[in-house]
Amino acid sequence: MRRVRVRALGALALAGALVAGLAGCGGGSDNGEVTLTYGIWAKDAGTQNLMKSLGAEFTKTHPNVHVKVQSTPFAQYFTKLQTAAGGGSAPDVFWMNGPNFKLYASNGMLQPLSSDTMNPGNYPSTLVKLYTYNGKRYGVPKDFDTIGLWYNKKMFDAAGVKYPDAKWTWSDMQAAAKKLTNKAKGQYGIAAAENDQQNFYNTILQAGGNVISADGKKSGYDDPKSVQGIKLWTDLIKNGYSPTYSEMSDTQPVQMFQSGKVAMFYDGSWDATTFNQAGLKDTIDVAPLPAGPAGKAVVLHGLSNAVYAKGQHTKQAEEFVKFLGSKKAADMTAKEGSVLPAYNGTQQQWVKSMPQWNLQVFIDQLAVTRPYPVSKNTAAWTKYQDEILGQAWDQKISAQQACTQLAQKMNEALAKEK
Amino acid sequence: MVSQVRGMRKRRAGVRSAPAYRGDKRWAYLLLLPSFAGLVLFYLWPAVKTLYLSFTNVGPFGGSTWTGLSNYTALVHDDKFVRSMVNTVLYAGVVVVVGIPLAIAIAALLNTSGLRGKTFYRTLYFLPVVTMPAAVGMVWQWLYNGDYGLINYLLSVVGIGGPRWLTTAPLALFAIAVVGIWMGLGNNIIILLAGLQGIPKELYEAADVDGASRFTQFRKITVPMLSPSIFFVTVLSVINTLQVFDLLFLMMSKTNPALPETETIVYLFYERAFVDNQRGAAAAVSFVLFVLMLIITAVQFRLQRKWVHYA
Structure with a gap:
């Protein structure tokens, strides 16, 4: 019995030594290295x-x-x-x-x-x-990174639509989206992705609204101007100029743009290398984002x-x-x-x-950039953006209803920040 | 076992047996210690800690304050939680109710004497088990794609316009259940096959003599004799399917309109813990799931007395 206990202690000691040895491997900053x-x-x-x-x-x-x-x-x-x-x-x-x-x-x-x-x-x-x-x-x-309006030149040529330029406004974009949509061929004018930085953060600012107040304490979604910035996208889907929310969930909008299924796509400077490697060198180009009712704005x-x-x-x-x-x-x-x-x-x-x-458009737009909307616990309200705006994108509720709900939930979340 | 036999022999020989016997037992415990330590460290302790955290409010970088039952009372009024419960039970129900009879049927077919290419079929059915869930999720996501997916392409060949499998509300849950069944099939078949091979041939020979049909033999011999294996497979399947997360996480994007009707409890747990930073609330979610599994498994063990035959 005694012997057994001694051996058991020995085994324990050995195990302890092993653990200590393992822990020792973690450190190791001798000689100033x-x-x-x-x-x-x-x-x-x-x-x-x-x-x-x-x-x-x-x-x-x-x-x-x-x-x-x-x-x-x-x-x-x-x-x-x-x-x-x-x-x-x-x-x-x-x-x-x-x-x-x-x-x-x-x-x-x-x-x-x-x-x-x-x-x-x-x-x-x-x-x-x-x-x-x-x-x-x-x-x-x-x-x-700033956002630009990427467009497919071949699709514009085929539809006989003038390329976007710095003078474009929302209505130019909407008219072009209409002309570029060809249901028979499965082509859409634009991808109205439910994406904050690429899409609706910019259009909310372009409409004169805001996502969050300057002090980061109040939601801006209940501002009628902000609603306009959301409605722009949900209407593009409603009118059939963009793939539906379901379609864009099944196949990523960026993939649709790359394969020539959508003619226009709001996307960041970060995707330039991807497009370059995808062999789209001569097919596509980029323009500044179209101006909204309150002029030009891009979130930075x-x-x-x-x-x-x-x-x-x-x-x-x-x-x-x-x-x-x-x-x-x-x-x-x-x-x-x-x-x-x-x-x-x-x-x-x-x-x-x-x-x-x-690509100069991405740098020139620095002149009209606005700060990215954040608060102390940004994730606490961006999750409501996804949940509630998603329903508007899916055409289940109106842009106005979504914004009212979202503003309420977001204000509740902001109130919890200390 | 060996030590017991040895202990008995010693006793019979009249040697001082008891201490030696006890000593052997100590050795057994000592040798069990490493795996027991692992169990305590990686399973028991986290479980205890989770129970504790479920009564607290955990800060974003750790540190917790006691909040009593508030995480649990919040769950009662949480529509999302209730819906995820329903989704989970529905998913588990579909996978078990369809998956296990299917596994029994395939195992019985694979056990047919004189079947050619047995090894080939067994490998085929077992392949999904050893494939990484991440790869499975990605491939199936493409198969189900509404516009470019293989399934809808094949349907279009015969003139059917396929639905959007993964983004249409009640359908998505069943589409994912199909993948779940497919993934679990191999494991279940292996266990059932072993059970089938343990059934003595004499029983079937006797039934043949009595003039029982093949179907009657399956019903009266195979199923009762296989019932311990079926029970085992069912218990494991229920526990596994109630914890489904990976397939959902991989196949349903954050902007999927069918997500609310597909979200399971573990998905909700993930969301609470790692997206919303509410670890305490997440711990409560996972503890409710634990209790649910405990109850369902206990009920299964209770009911097995009625239908499982231990020969």
């Missing part, structure tokens, strides 16, 4: 490789600091990051977006950045503001690089973020071509990378 983890979501190999080469470039000037890129698909990125951040194991540096920023900043997850790390004058001011919370800056703008969004406040190497992380916000990093980003770098004046290389298209 530091490995920073860099959390990103990237759909393509091009971006992933760019992030790795940015890391390698940084190591050239900081030989003791290495960068390990961790890529997670966007659908899981924030789920994973939130759990890791709460548990103290988030990457040292990670990509941050507008809708999630305030949640992280207000909960002390992000390291405030010193003026040495970031010179706000180098980036579009709308973007700097997006990543400012209580007067402190928490993210170095990485890139930005961009990502930033943020430092995890509870990371082990915040000092090195901040240096890396400074490098990522430099002109050098921006030039490398522009050359790769997936996104528009946020550093002022570095975008020309991106425009030149696909000379067949009028």
Whole structure:
């Protein structure tokens, strides 16, 4: 009996040693060598490789600091990051977006950045503001995106419709959508996707409405002008100029645009490389978004690089973020071509990378950009956007009914924010 | 077993048996310890923790405050929760009621003596089990596509305009149930096949002598003799199907108009926990599902006395 107990204790001790050994593998920062983890979501190999080469470039000037890129698909990125951040194991540096920023900043997850790390004058001011919370800056703008009206030239030619230009208004777009629709051939004028940043955030602003009040405390959906911005899309479906909500759920609108099933598509600068690789070089082009009753407006969004406040190497992380916000990093980003770098004046290389298209529209529209609508807990009300506006897109309720319901739910959600 | 036999032998030989016997038992526990530790760490502890969290309000980055039963009372007034309950039970019902008789029939056919290419068929039916659900979801999503899907193309060949399988409200749930049945078939067939092969041939020979038809033999011999396997497969299928999530997550996009009529409990749990950041409320959802499964399984064990024959 005694012997058995001793042996049992021995086995336990062994197991304990094993666990301790495993735990020991986690740390390991001897002799000043530091490995920073860099959390990103990237759909393509091009971006992933760019992030790795940015890391390698940084190591050239900081030989003791290495960068390990961790890529997670966007659908899981924030789920994973939130759990890791709460548990103290988030990457040292990670990509941050507008809708999630305030949640992280207000909960002390992000390291405030010193003026040495970031010179706000180098980036579009709308973007700097997006990543400012209580007067402190928490993210170095990485890139930005605006929305353009992509169109299929061949379909316009076949229907004898003039190409869109900077003078276009909503009624020009609606008239063209009507002419370009050919039910017999299964062709539609436009894809009225239920997408916030690409579609209705812009048209709400163009109609003179707003999604959220400037102080981020009140919904703007009950403004009749905002309703107009929603109705534009639901009417395009009702009139048959766009695929139905069901059709667009079965087949992604971007796929329909690429396969020549829809002639016009509101899409971001981020899809330029995708279209280029899809062999649409001579088939399509892009124009500025048509103006609404209140003139031109485009919502501006961009990502930033943020430092995890509870990371082990915040000092090195901040240096890396400074490098990522430099002109050098921006030039490398522009050359790769997936996104528009946020550093002022570095975008020309991106425009030149696909000379067949009028990509300048994405940069020229900076003049009419408006901030991306966010609050402290953006996800709490954007889920109602999907649920309630979806019913209007599906023609089950009117745009007016949807907006009234949504404003109420959104105000309830906003009231819960502290 | 071995240790017991050894202990008995020692006792018979008149050696001091009891301590040795006890010692063996200790060794058994010791060797069980690693897997038991895993069970406690990865199953029991999370379950306890979930129960605790279901009575709290969890912050976005952790940290919880006690809120008593409020998460549960909120569920009672939550239309979405009630609908997801109905959807889940409906889905599980369809998959079990259609899937298991189908599995029995296929297993019986595969067990036919003199069937050529048995291995080939068995592999074919088992293939979906070893295929990643993600791949299954993606392929079926394309098969069901209203405009370009293979199913609607085949229907159009014979002059039928196929529906939008995944975006039409009550249909989507059944379309996904079909995939669920297809995925679960292989596992059920393997277990049932093993059960079939355990039925003594003599019973059928005797029935032949008595002049019983093939169908009567199936009803009076095969089904009762197979009932322990059928029971086992049913219990597992019910538990599995009540937890369906992956197929829905993969095949139903966020903008799918049929989503409200398709959403299951685990889908709702995911939404609460990872989209809405309400971990406490999510824990309550998952605990209700746990209790539901417990009750259904208990009822099944109660009822089995009436129909399961242990030969």
